[in-house]
Amino acid sequence: MARTAxxxxxxxxxxxxxxxxxxxxxxxxxxxxxxxxxLNPGSLYAAFRNKQGMFLESVDLYTRALRRETExxxxxxxxxxxxxxxxxxxxxxxxxHDAENKGCLLINTLIxxxxxxxxxxxxxxxxxxxxxxxxxxxxxxxQGDGSIRTVTSPERQARLLMTGIFGLRxxxxxxxxxxHAVEIVDTLLQGVIQAG
Amino acid sequence: MARTAxxxxxxxxxxxxxxxxxxxxxxxxxxxxxxxxxLNPGSLYAAFRNKQGMFLESVDLYTRALRRETExxxxxxxxxxxxxxxxxxxxxxxxxHDAENKGCLLINTLIxxxxxxxxxxxxxxxxxxxxxxxxxxxxxxxQGDGSIRTVTSPERQARLLMTGIFGLRxxxxxxxxxxHAVEIVDTLLQGVIQAG
DNA sequence: GTTATAATTGAACAAACGTTCAACGCACAA
DNA sequence: TTGTGCGTTGAACGTTTGTTCAATTATAAC
Numbered sequence: 459m460a461r462t463a464x465x466x467x468x469x470x471x472x473x474x475x476x477x478x479x480x481x482x483x484x485x486x487x488x489x490x491x492x493x494x495x496x497l498n499p500g501s502l503y504a505a506f507r508n509k510q511g512m513f514l515e516s517v518d519l520y521t522r523a524l525r526r527e528t529e530x531x532x533x534x535x536x537x538x539x540x541x542x543x544x545x546x547x548x549x550x551x552x553x554x555h556d557a558e559n560k561g562c563l564l565i566n567t568l569i570x571x572x573x574x575x576x577x578x579x580x581x582x583x584x585x586x587x588x589x590x591x592x593x594x595x596x597x598x599x600x601q602g603d604g605s606i607r608t609v610t611s612p613e614r615q616a617r618l619l620m621t622g623i624f625g626l627r628x629x630x631x632x633x634x635x636x637x638h639a640v641e642i643v644d645t646l647l648q649g650v651i652q653a654g
Numbered sequence: 655m656a657r658t659a660x661x662x663x664x665x666x667x668x669x670x671x672x673x674x675x676x677x678x679x680x681x682x683x684x685x686x687x688x689x690x691x692x693l694n695p696g697s698l699y700a701a702f703r704n705k706q707g708m709f710l711e712s713v714d715l716y717t718r719a720l721r722r723e724t725e726x727x728x729x730x731x732x733x734x735x736x737x738x739x740x741x742x743x744x745x746x747x748x749x750x751h752d753a754e755n756k757g758c759l760l761i762n763t764l765i766x767x768x769x770x771x772x773x774x775x776x777x778x779x780x781x782x783x784x785x786x787x788x789x790x791x792x793x794x795x796x797q798g799d800g801s802i803r804t805v806t807s808p809e810r811q812a813r814l815l816m817t818g819i820f821g822l823r824x825x826x827x828x829x830x831x832x833x834h835a836v837e838i839v840d841t842l843l844q845g846v847i848q849a850g
Numbered sequence: 851g852t853t854a855t856a857a858t859t860g861a862a863c864a865a866a867c868g869t870t871c872a873a874c875g876c877a878c879a880a
Numbered sequence: 881t882t883g884t885g886c887g888t889t890g891a892a893c894g895t896t897t898g899t900t901c902a903a904t905t906a907t908a909a910c
Contacts, residue, residue: 462877462887484680485768488868498889499869505887509868558769568827569765572681573754583828610841617825617834618841625821629813631764632779638813645806645814649845657857657906684898694859695899701857705898851910858905867896875888880881 467505468519470495475516479563482570483513483578514581520563521585532592538600539651542593542619546643549623553630553639561627590620597650607652615650622646663701664715666691671712675759678766679709679774710777716759717781728788734796735847738789738815742839745819749826749835757823786816793846803848811846818842 473494477486488509492499506512531545553561560566564582571578593616600606606615626642629635669690673682684705688695702708727741749757756762760778767774789812796802802811822838825831 481768482680482766484678487866489866500871500890501888503869561765565824566765568824569757569762570678572677579827580829583831586828610844614837614841617838621818621821621825621838621842623821624824625817625819628761628764628820628824629817631775632782633776635779641810642813642817645810646817648806657855658908659857660906683896685896696860696901697858699899853910854908856905856907859901859903861901861903863898863900865897865899868894870893871889871891873889873891876886878884878886880883 465495465497465501470497470502470505471512471515471519474512475519475563478513478516479520479566480558480560482566484570510575510578513578517563517567517578517581517585521581524564524585525588528589528592532596537603537605538596539605541596542600542606542651543647546647549626550639550643553626553636559630559636561630562623565624565627586620589623590616593619600652605652607650619646619650659701661691661693661697666693666698666701667708667711667715670708671715671759674709674712675716675762676754676756678762680766706771706774709774713759713763713774713777713781717777720760720781721784724785724788728792733799733801734792735801737792738796738802738847739843742843745822746835746839749822749832755826755832757826758819761820761823782816785819786812789815796848801848803846815842815846 474491477490477494481490488499488502491502491509491512495502497505502512506515527548528545531548532541534541534544536544564585567578567582568586571582594612597606597612597615597619601608601612606612610618622643626639629642630639670687673686673690677686684695684698687698687705687708691698693701698708702711723744724741727744728737730737730740732740760781763774763778764782767778790808793802793808793811793815797804797808802808806814818839822835825838826835
């Protein structure tokens with residue numbers, strides 16, 4: 459019936475996502491996106507409607523990757539404390555290898571997205587809420603198996619850990635901030651993981 | 655000798671700062687700034703060199719206010735724990751009255767400022783480092799008077815509290831995030847303030 | 851009042867922005 | 881082989897961006 463698309467949608471979105479991630483939404487121009495994807499404006503607009511459409515799908519792509527990573531660390535072997543430890547070790551590892559210091563796309567979006575574009579915030583927030591929910595589940599399990607402190611509810615602990623992650627990503631942007639990342643995580647987890 | 659300026663510099667900067675604060679650097683245009691300040695482009699450029707100059711001075715203005723607030727809460731009456739509590743109560747109060755949910759200009763800048771403009775990050779980071787330093791002093795005092803836990807060094811505790819503040823400002827951007835602000839602060843301070 | 855100096859004005863600039871669209875090209879169904 | 885439908889092309893659009901500057905106005909010093 460018709461001509462077939464000459465590009466891989468996810469491949470294009472990956473390039474777009476990398477740009478949005480390192481430069482933010484506002485500082486990423488359509489010109490940048492056409493160059494990075496090697497697609498002409500018309501093709502991009504046909505496939506993604508407009509710049510915001512590209513961004514939303516980029517965020518979705520990022521979110522899927524985040525969920526995979528979350529399952530890979532919070533799921534699997536070990537007791538609850540060990541798995542949470544694994545999640546944070548993975549976070550620290552990623553941050554240490556982030557030469558550009560891009561941080562987390564969702565958190566950046568939460569801060570950068572304008573108040574009059576609530577859809578962006580909503581999506582980013584929702585994706586992060588998922589991580590919080592998984593934290594709460596694992597913490598609850600940990601309060602059962604004795605690896606997690608029981609002075610505070612799993613939900614409150616989950617919110618504290620999320621706050622810790624958010625704070626870490628901001629702290630990492632300060633001069634020499636990343637040098638303290640490991641230590642901050644240790645202090646944070648001390649308050650949640652059962653000593654001994 | 656010459657004509658005198660017809661505007662109050664700090665008054666103009668206050669308007670500029672409010673704009674940068676609520677809309678961010680990139681989404682605030684020179685046109686917005688001329689309208690808000692009722693000054694023509696030429697006057698603004700004569701007084702502040704360019705847009706970045708206006709922003710830097712706006713950040714300075716904000717920083718001065720932050721320092722005053724920090725002294726007003728961390729200084730003054732009460733033991734160390736009470737003063738830190740006062741700082742966070744003030745933070746929560748300000749956040750609750752922030753109808754636009756603007757958050758903190760310095761933290762927003764740390765996230766929004768591009769990697770190729772390190773001066774912005776440097777200044778914002780420095781201003782926040784000052785607060786961290788004051789935290790460390792008060793915490794050290796508190797470890798002496800028994801109001802602050804001694805399991806962790808004051809410097810580490812200070813970094814944890816800063817991370818908590820940063821995290822709170824991100825958490826506040828999530829849907830319904832602000833509803834948990836008070837509770838998150840409580841959980842955070844539990845780990846630092848001596849129980850009893 | 852005159853003059854020197856600086857502040858103010860606002861139109862105008864080039865560049866960059868997001869977006870559109872008529873023309874063209876390719877692949878599939880018939 | 882041909883026709884149809886959709887993907888592709890890239891020049892061009894109208895705005896908006898940050899910034900400049902010659903002309904004008906106001907003030908302080910004399």
